[in-house]
Amino acid sequence: MSIDAARPTINDVAERAGVSRTTVSNALNGKGTIGAETIERVKRVADELGYEPNAMARGLRQSKLGVISLLIRPLESLDTAMPEGVDYFLRFAGSAALAAMDHGYSLMLISDPTKPGAPPSSLAADGCLVEAPIRNDPALTLLDRKRIPFVAVGVDPARADAFPAIAQQTERDTRLALDHLLDAGARRVALVTGTDENSWNAHARRGYEQWAAEHGIEPMIRARDETSGVDGGRTVAHELLTGDAPPDGVYCLTGRHAAGFVAGARELGVGVPDDLLVVAGSDAVMNRTSTPTITALDLRPVETARLAVDALIRLLDGEPVDWSSLDPASELVVRDSTSRRNGDAAVTA
Amino acid sequence: MSIDAARPTINDVAERAGVSRTTVSNALNGKGTIGAETIERVKRVADELGYEPNAMARGLRQSKLGVISLLIRPLESLDTAMPEGVDYFLRFAGSAALAAMDHGYSLMLISDPTKPGAPPSSLAADGCLVEAPIRNDPALTLLDRKRIPFVAVGVDPARADAFPAIAQQTERDTRLALDHLLDAGARRVALVTGTDENSWNAHARRGYEQWAAEHGIEPMIRARDETSGVDGGRTVAHELLTGDAPPDGVYCLTGRHAAGFVAGARELGVGVPDDLLVVAGSDAVMNRTSTPTITALDLRPVETARLAVDALIRLLDGEPVDWSSLDPASELVVRDSTSRRNGDAAVTA
DNA sequence: CTGAAAGCGCTTACAG
DNA sequence: CTGAAAGCGCTTACAG
Numbered sequence: 067m068s069i070d071a072a073r074p075t076i077n078d079v080a081e082r083a084g085v086s087r088t089t090v091s092n093a094l095n096g097k098g099t100i101g102a103e104t105i106e107r108v109k110r111v112a113d114e115l116g117y118e119p120n121a122m123a124r125g126l127r128q129s130k131l132g133v134i135s136l137l138i139r140p141l142e143s144l145d146t147a148m149p150e151g152v153d154y155f156l157r158f159a160g161s162a163a164l165a166a167m168d169h170g171y172s173l174m175l176i177s178d179p180t181k182p183g184a185p186p187s188s189l190a191a192d193g194c195l196v197e198a199p200i201r202n203d204p205a206l207t208l209l210d211r212k213r214i215p216f217v218a219v220g221v222d223p224a225r226a227d228a229f230p231a232i233a234q235q236t237e238r239d240t241r242l243a244l245d246h247l248l249d250a251g252a253r254r255v256a257l258v259t260g261t262d263e264n265s266w267n268a269h270a271r272r273g274y275e276q277w278a279a280e281h282g283i284e285p286m287i288r289a290r291d292e293t294s295g296v297d298g299g300r301t302v303a304h305e306l307l308t309g310d311a312p313p314d315g316v317y318c319l320t321g322r323h324a325a326g327f328v329a330g331a332r333e334l335g336v337g338v339p340d341d342l343l344v345v346a347g348s349d350a351v352m353n354r355t356s357t358p359t360i361t362a363l364d365l366r367p368v369e370t371a372r373l374a375v376d377a378l379i380r381l382l383d384g385e386p387v388d389w390s391s392l393d394p395a396s397e398l399v400v401r402d403s404t405s406r407r408n409g410d411a412a413v414t415a
Numbered sequence: 416m417s418i419d420a421a422r423p424t425i426n427d428v429a430e431r432a433g434v435s436r437t438t439v440s441n442a443l444n445g446k447g448t449i450g451a452e453t454i455e456r457v458k459r460v461a462d463e464l465g466y467e468p469n470a471m472a473r474g475l476r477q478s479k480l481g482v483i484s485l486l487i488r489p490l491e492s493l494d495t496a497m498p499e500g501v502d503y504f505l506r507f508a509g510s511a512a513l514a515a516m517d518h519g520y521s522l523m524l525i526s527d528p529t530k531p532g533a534p535p536s537s538l539a540a541d542g543c544l545v546e547a548p549i550r551n552d553p554a555l556t557l558l559d560r561k562r563i564p565f566v567a568v569g570v571d572p573a574r575a576d577a578f579p580a581i582a583q584q585t586e587r588d589t590r591l592a593l594d595h596l597l598d599a600g601a602r603r604v605a606l607v608t609g610t611d612e613n614s615w616n617a618h619a620r621r622g623y624e625q626w627a628a629e630h631g632i633e634p635m636i637r638a639r640d641e642t643s644g645v646d647g648g649r650t651v652a653h654e655l656l657t658g659d660a661p662p663d664g665v666y667c668l669t670g671r672h673a674a675g676f677v678a679g680a681r682e683l684g685v686g687v688p689d690d691l692l693v694v695a696g697s698d699a700v701m702n703r704t705s706t707p708t709i710t711a712l713d714l715r716p717v718e719t720a721r722l723a724v725d726a727l728i729r730l731l732d733g734e735p736v737d738w739s740s741l742d743p744a745s746e747l748v749v750r751d752s753t754s755r756r757n758g759d760a761a762v763t764a
Numbered sequence: 765c766t767g768a769a770a771g772c773g774c775t776t777a778c779a780g
Numbered sequence: 781c782t783g784a785a786a787g788c789g790c791t792t793a794c795a796g
Contacts, residue, residue, distance in 0.1 A: 186468065
């Protein structure tokens with residue numbers, strides 16, 4: 067319980083060891099040419115005093131703090147800190163933290179630095195990761211203006227090529243999901259997106275529209291707040307399934323909407339997968355453990371985070387980055403919600 | 416894509432505005448007494464240049480960076496970054512980040528600062544939160560030695576009163592769970608803990624032993640690595656349920672062990688809740704969505720994180736903290752795994 | 765109302 | 781092999 071005695075500085079060590087600050091610094095950092103016994107003594111004294119270099123002073127001098135910040139855009143439109151059942155961001159953050167540590171960096175979670183109340187420390191990092199930027203994202207504009215290197219995960223839909231970004235292949239992923247619904251027997255496939263203006267929603271919508279046109283399917287699109295979660299999925303299920311021409315397949319971008327859609331269908335006596343096929347665009351724990359389990363796209367948050375961190379570090383080190391090769395490669399995990407027992411005959415019918 | 420032109424400093428602003436650094440600093444921070452039009456001009460120039468005070472320099476001067484670090488101990492013994500289905504830590508971290516922001520701080524996720532490869536930035540924060548410290552935790556020792564204020568969440572089992580901590584009421588929680596199992600009809604209740612040497616495992620074990628003695632119940636305790644997850648729960652179920660005197664109730668501290676235990680029981684033809692009652696000591700998504708759903712203790716990670724951050728900030732501000740009043744108040748969420756249809760008659764039998 | 769000077773705790777040429 | 785000096789970008793008494 068001690069906040070009393072101030073932390074020892076390099077001066078304290080120098081004085082007690084009877085050498086200069088320079089020598090302490092060199093001895094502790096293994097630089098310059100210092101006598102073996104001097105190094106020994108300095109290290110001992112530093113240890114006795116509990117000396118630890120002040121990271122800010124060091125950072126100031128080396129203009130490198132050793133910190134990467136992470137701005138998760140969708141979290142700001144979600145009501146709560148870390149909503150239950152949304153594990154993409156959580157796993158992304160955890161993986162990014164570990165990847166950062168591998169490079170000798172720490173990961174700092176920040177809030178929108180363009181907001182008035184934002185802590186000054188939100189701009190204190192050496193570089194920044196922006197997950198799911200929104201259209202004309204002011205945070206990207208600010209970072210660019212402040213010359214803080216950053217990597218976006220998912221492009222700014224209005225400025226796809228303006229900034230360094232890991233471009234998620236959302237349109238390809240969308241086709242993967244829609245083709246699977248078709249293969250599993252669906253003929254009237256609806257799309258349920260979120261309302262955030264990020265590339266995920268925008269590109270999924272575009273991919274769906276093209277796919278629907280190609281297959282001569284009447285587009286059925288609904289958008290629900292990401293915030294609405296399971297309940298939003300339930301209400302949209304009621305809306306679509308009680309309409310004139312209800313869908314027999316639905317692609318819900320968020321795992322929570324998908325779970326809600328299944329629940330809503332059940333309330334209406336619509337069986338999944340028998341009467342309705344459901345695919346989620348983002349895998350979450352609840353998709354794995356619900357009844358029925360829900361087919362979902364695994365967006366590979368852990369791998370994506372690592373790619374993003376690696377790219378950012380290369381940027382910081384002034385090394386070249388081949389952005390085109392950074393493909394997280396999502397994968398469709400097929401589960402009960404698209405697996406009919408009587409099944410596959412219908413597909414080729 | 417620009418890392419070229421260096422970021423503008425206070426000197427650039429001063430020069431361009433035709434004033435001194437002092438004046439720029441005062442004008443921008445609303446300190447001192449500066450002429451209205453000077454303030455105006457300085458702000459305009461700063462804006463034109465995209466000037467943002469260097470947080471490190473400011474931090475160095477004010478000896479306050481505006482960053483709180485978070486060390487989540489159990490994560491280091493878990494193999495993977497953010498394991499699926501473990502949402503306590505994730506929700507804790509998210510909530511802590513938000514609470515920190517409310518106070519004008521950012522939250523930095525760090526790895527064990529006592530480890531050789533740890534980034535220097537891991538000691539760069541103004542204060543630190545240590546979630547679930549282990550017995551004689553070297554990180555606590557280090558922080559104390561470096562005079563970095565910290566708050567532990569859960570005590571160091573070997574030094575319960577040595578450091579500022581939010582003492583979780585694990586023994587009380589354990590009784591809550593065990594009494595519920597008894598009420599629901601269990602007579603031979605087993606305990607499955609993790610193997611990390613933190614207060615959670617230690618105090619649950621102690622609480623169980625006392626409770627068992629009081630109720631004349633033969634103690635049945637098993638420990639499984641936290642890492643083992645669902646699979647660990649399954650194997651321990653096999654071990655216990657095929658033994659001489661199998662339990663008819665089990666309290667698994669981790670949600671994943673509980674889920675695995677239920678799965679293992681099913682494999683053996685042991686029905687939950689009919690033949691076996693199961694309670695999890697930590698609520699997770701999978702406990703809510705599995706079949707049957709699993710009764711669990713909600714440890715209130717979101718509230719706990721907020722309490723911890725608030726306490727740490729008070730510590731940093733030199734304000735008094737009443738540690739005794741910081742009680743997260745867990746709550747038992749009763750679900751199918753302890754709800755027998757024929758039910759409550761057995762309880763009073 | 766404004767600015768010169770000192771200093772936060774380090775590192776890094778550079779001189780000896 | 782070692783140290784005096786400069787300087788990273790700020791803030792803060794203090795003098796004018």
